[in-house]
Amino acid sequence: MAVDTKKCVGCSDCVVACQTENNVPIGYCRDWVVEVTNGTYPQLELEHRSERCNHCDNSPCVRCCPTGASHYEAGGIVTVTHNECIGCGACITSCPYDARYTHPEGYVDKCTFCLHRVEKGQQPACVSVCPTKCMYFGDLDDPNSDVSKVVKRRKYKTLIPEAGTKPQLFFLI
Amino acid sequence: MREELIVSGRMNPHIDPHLAIWEWQIPAYLFLGGLAAGILFFAGFYTLRDKQDEYPTAVKLAPIFTPLLLGLGLFFLFLDLKHKLFFWRLYTTIRLESPMSWGAWTLMFITPLSAIWAALHINTLFPRWDWKFDVVKDIVSWFASYKKHMAWIMVILSLILGIYTGILLSAFNARPLWNTSILGPLFLTSGLSTGAAGIILLSKSAKERHHFARIDLGLIAVELFLIVHMFMGFKASTQVQIDAANMFLGGEFTAPFWGLVVGLGLTLPAVLEVLELRKRKVHYAIAPALVLFGGLLFRFILAHAGQMSRWLY
Numbered sequence: 001m002a003v004d005t006k007k008c009v010g011c012s013d014c015v016v017a018c019q020t021e022n023n024v025p026i027g028y029c030r031d032w033v034v035e036v037t038n039g040t041y042p043q044l045e046l047e048h049r050s051e052r053c054n055h056c057d058n059s060p061c062v063r064c065c066p067t068g069a070s071h072y073e074a075g076g077i078v079t080v081t082h083n084e085c086i087g088c089g090a091c092i093t094s095c096p097y098d099a100r101y102t103h104p105e106g107y108v109d110k111c112t113f114c115l116h117r118v119e120k121g122q123q124p125a126c127v128s129v130c131p132t133k134c135m136y137f138g139d140l141d142d143p144n145s146d147v148s149k150v151v152k153r154r155k156y157k158t159l160i161p162e163a164g165t166k167p168q169l170f171f172l173i
Numbered sequence: 174m175r176e177e178l179i180v181s182g183r184m185n186p187h188i189d190p191h192l193a194i195w196e197w198q199i200p201a202y203l204f205l206g207g208l209a210a211g212i213l214f215f216a217g218f219y220t221l222r223d224k225q226d227e228y229p230t231a232v233k234l235a236p237i238f239t240p241l242l243l244g245l246g247l248f249f250l251f252l253d254l255k256h257k258l259f260f261w262r263l264y265t266t267i268r269l270e271s272p273m274s275w276g277a278w279t280l281m282f283i284t285p286l287s288a289i290w291a292a293l294h295i296n297t298l299f300p301r302w303d304w305k306f307d308v309v310k311d312i313v314s315w316f317a318s319y320k321k322h323m324a325w326i327m328v329i330l331s332l333i334l335g336i337y338t339g340i341l342l343s344a345f346n347a348r349p350l351w352n353t354s355i356l357g358p359l360f361l362t363s364g365l366s367t368g369a370a371g372i373i374l375l376s377k378s379a380k381e382r383h384h385f386a387r388i389d390l391g392l393i394a395v396e397l398f399l400i401v402h403m404f405m406g407f408k409a410s411t412q413v414q415i416d417a418a419n420m421f422l423g424g425e426f427t428a429p430f431w432g433l434v435v436g437l438g439l440t441l442p443a444v445l446e447v448l449e450l451r452k453r454k455v456h457y458a459i460a461p462a463l464v465l466f467g468g469l470l471f472r473f474i475l476a477h478a479g480q481m482s483r484w485l486y
Contacts (some may be wrong), residue, residue, distance in 0.1 A: 009371050010180055010184075012180070012181040015181045019333040027184065027185075029181070029182075029183050030184050032181045033179070034177055035177070035178050036177045037174075037175070038174070038175050039174065039175075060339050063271065064270070064273065064344060065261040066263055066268060066271045066273040066277060067263055067265070067274070069262070069266060083260065085255050086256050086259050086263060087254050088253070090273050092192070093192065093345050093348060094344075094345050094347050096346070096347035096483070097485065098192065098483075101186070102186075107256045136373075144353075160484050163344065163346060164410075171300075
């Protein structure tokens, strides 16, 4: 997924859409908006980022899971099999982005890139509701997907690449 | 100036404002696991060297308590799980990449082994103990004939158990304070030291106590060296690890760590042990009690501070 920081206005629509679509328990969220202010007044620069699980290519959460509940789906989406998860918290601790949490029912929960929608050919909920259309989703192995095209064309950054997780969420700058 | 804020109001329980997913259960288990590993190591080691009669507490008496320590530790681990009914999933797979997985398997083997060892020596604690059934007696005497083999397995498994508690934490690259390979040896040394302290507390022979006080002194010296070495490494590392070290060098953990763990839990008992070995009058229980206290607090502080150290924001 790619998020255009030049288009994102920080409205948090993606957060609400995710909570509604995925029945996220009250008080929790799978995605969030970060506002970065750079400089001193009056020379200020503002950046908005809609953040979520980075679905890393080298996921520490998958590596450290003792039961194999955290795993890669075909296509690289990282998900948790609820009835294999023991709720030990190893994956939560291993994530440098703090993208996971324990669901009140006990298992660990996180962004799934709305796998249930993607399988039907739809966009993830956050992407589909974005009023500025700042998010691009698709298969990076497919050169014709929205995300492949925009990542080829634009400059982008990833979050803390030095953590070595190979994050797959690209922020267009 | 640069300021990063989450403006959509993320406040996931136990994640924000900083990670606090592991509470008292994990450090309490790390302590019990380390203590049991230390005791079992000495029991196995001195059995292999045929010193059962010279160090009876280490070989016979102290290990009787290890199944209880490990059982309590396992119970704490179970309490920590949030999806408790699925705990058996740990034992339907072996994942070598996950320290927690092979740690769980090590516990699966060392806990029954410690119980068998305790059964072999139960008469040390209860001289009139009787197994009542012949079947049980046969099984116990069958195991007794393989004592040396068991001692070998116990030495190896206890070292794995002792070092795994540190490796478990050091494998988390997301928590800069834990992400150092020193943590494995440090937890192992601390576990052996608390094990020696436990043996000193239980021992009734001055000769045995002095022997283990000497061992403990060496272990404390190694531990202090590893702690200093760890912080030197942090200070020479990346910004996230410099920040992690600064929590202990001027930050909020400075006083409890250097005062209570390093001062009261390592240096003071070392001094007391030296005094005792030089035949000064010091009550023998003070130093090992302080070592146990220091070991427990060390794990609580490290577990808590590690979760506060981070990469982001």
